[in-house]
Amino acid sequence: MTTRLFYKLFGTYLVIAVLAVVLAGFFIERELKTGLTRWIEEDLMAETQIIALMPEREIEKQSQTLAERSRARVTLIDARGLVTLDSNRQTKDLDNHLNRSEIQESRVKGKGTATRYSQTLKMDMLYVALPLYEGSHLKGYLRLSRPMLEVDRSVDKLRFSIFQVLLLIIILSMIVAFIFSMKVISPIQEIEAFTDKIRRGDVSGMLMIDSRDEIGQLSKNINDMVAELQERIRVANEEKWKLRAAFASMAEGVMVLDSQNRIEGLNKGMAEMIGREYADIVGKTPMEAFRNIALQDALNRFRQAGEIVLEEITLGDENPMILDVNISSVKSLPGQDPKTMIVFHNVTRLKKLEQVRADFVANVTHEIKTPLTAIIGFVETLQQGAIDDRVKAQKFLLTIHENAQRLNRLVDDLLTLSSIELGETKLHLEGLALDDVFETALTLISPRAALKNIRIQREVQPGLPRVCADRDRLVQILVNVLDNAVKFTPEGGSVSITASPEVQESIVIKITDTGIGISKSELPRLGERFYRIDKTRSREMGGTGLGLSIVKHLMKAHEGSMEIESTLGKGTTVSLRFPVLKKIS
């Protein structure tokens, strides 16, 4: 209400009203004055004419009465201009009046008027003069004069009432101006408040101004604009959320660096990849956050070349991750500093698989090559004549046979392994009594144990439920594990095999030896194909390096599990967990 625009508008109206009234007053007063003057003039003239009809002597005689009746000063002037009679003054005091303008005018035109400051009476006077004739002879002039004061007085009297009326007009126009100003101002105020609300970010609602003028049009435009704005914001938000969702759900880690090379943001994938301890990396430089030379080198290279950089880095000390890093610049809005985007792709598993495959090929060829070399070597020796030496030939042939058998075992194991891996091995699952199975396995392994003077203890808890397994495969598993136990236990040691029930409907077979044990760092790698802890010794013992790998895969096929615990120098325990045969089947 007390806005400046209101004052401007209201003030302008007020000034216009006052100006108009003052101007009107001025003109009215002037008009009034001239009207009144003319009216008095005519009045005076009429009286003069009436008096002029009277004989001169009568005028002289009754000059006082005439002056009173006509409320005027009556003056008689002869042809030479000498004042012969004056109702108000002594004639002798007065000078020649012939050159007065009203006298001159009356002499020429027959009547004359003039308004002038009278030196005699010291005030504004209105003079009317008529020439007096006797026949055609000019005898003198009759002049009547009345003070102008009378006009002023009546104008003054009128002026007050005019002023009152004008004041009333001003007050009325003020009220009108106030109402009108308010009417103009209030929608503008409304628009102002609404736009301010929008500026503060609240784009809801719309203007309700019912008007057909420009202000109405303006509010309509603003409403349209806000609607447009709402739509645009909605679209932008949608885009933003879409992008954010994509960004968040990406498996790859994404990190954005600002122009100062500080980490500006990272997605969920990235946070998960690098773990919780790095959650506070925002605002730091990559060097501060990761302390990784390879990453920094890649960033430096990117900064120098300005091209996309692809690099493979290893991150982390304890569990190193191999990451494919892709560094590129983010196209930013004009005027903004360029940003850098780093995409991390975790390829640790792929790399590991690659490594396993490469190792496998290298191992297989190596394993095959060794007996083959021996066979070829001995065959060549035989060819070169050793065949004639019966004793030696016999020995060589034995070696060739041994190596050929080893080759055969290797190929058998490989075939078994691959058929289990491919899931081609059909398991004939049945309920097996462990006592019986242990018997079979131990029969196979006892001769080897006896050679090293190793005692084998067997303990099966009475009343154990039957396990659900394929008989031949189970024997194979036990033989493989027992074989290892016997192999790595020094002479005079002992191996025990026990079976006991476990809670979740499973039976655990434990095979414990008093062997050399396995160091902690090696444990996770057991079961990898061709993985040998002590490469030379194991091969001497005739292993193929596939034993545990086969066990591991067979256990998986039986939906069981294998755990190995070991203390270096003390011995190893292999726990095999089998499911119990369900009663129904």
Add this chain to the structure above:
Amino acid sequence: MEEKRHTSREYERELQEIKNGLLYLGAMTERAIDRGVKALLERDSDLARQVICDDDQIDKIDVEIEEKCIRLLALRQPAARDLRFITTAIKINGHLERIGDMASNIAEKAIILNEVPQIKPYIDLPRMADIARSMIKESLDALVHENVELAKKVREEDDTIDQLNEQIFRELLTFMLEDPRKIHASLYIMQISKSLERISDHAAGIADMVVYMVTGKSVRHKSSCESKE
């Protein structure tokens, strides 16, 4: 320096560059120690030679960082915190460079040791190397996070290294007394152990500098008399 932004972005960038340079150098020394010891354990002389080559790179970065610090001192006239940071950076830089040299020394000895049969399994040496590495890492972590507590913890780890060094010394002494043929190798192993011990001293020095940088108080030079009691 994260909290308060400098008016001049350029100035801030330069400070950050020095910090990053130190971290880079730190990571390089860590890698050098790691590889130097690995070269010894796996008897990989090629890796050892690689470590010695990499030391040139460490030296180069050392010179670069020092130049940057001096340039900044001359051109920007840093005050208070920034001044402390830069003087600290110069010192840390020196420590790291020395650590690099030590790692290079270890690699040189490893090459020599790889020529002769291994006299004993290395168990304590890799432990020492691990601790020394983590000390460097932690002292630089303390620099990044301006964490005084972590810096003080680094100083404590130094004692473990000293004990391990003692232990190796005694062990090697018995080896040498038993079999004079092992003296040659033992002396080199002892030098490696000594190098690792020196590395840990430098790492503790870095941690002390971090404490100084953050608090403005010097914690170096404990009284020698007291520690002997």
